[in-house]
Amino acid sequence: MNADPRPPEDEGPESCPAEPARGRGPAGILLAGVGALLGAAAIVSLTMGTVSAPQAIALGLPAALLVVAGLILALPRDAAGRRLGYRAGFYLGAIIGQLRSRLRHPPDR
Numbered sequence: 001m002n003a004d005p006r007p008p009e010d011e012g013p014e015s016c017p018a019e020p021a022r023g024r025g026p027a028g029i030l031l032a033g034v035g036a037l038l039g040a041a042a043i044v045s046l047t048m049g050t051v052s053a054p055q056a057i058a059l060g061l062p063a064a065l066l067v068v069a070g071l072i073l074a075l076p077r078d079a080a081g082r083r084l085g086y087r088a089g090f091y092l093g094a095i096i097g098q099l100r101s102r103l104r105h106p107p108d109r
Helices: 024-048 053-074 078-104
Strands: none
Touching: 024 053
């Protein structure tokens, strides 16, 4: 008897869906944008003399963390990147093959 509640075809990364999850990208871009704005505000306020250097660093550190977290979220997963790269290469190879064929054998006019 199989006591495992999962079906046998649901075991491991091979069973991941064909399309990558696209919900993380906009949130990552938003986080990176907020971090960039916070960092710019820290620089502007330091140059204007409204805050001291330690206060500007205290504003800049969360800005840097937001930018890094946003970039991590915006980038696709490793498996999704490989899959999308394979598809792009496959389509590009097909297009190049068609172009070579048409250059070797131009259509009759």
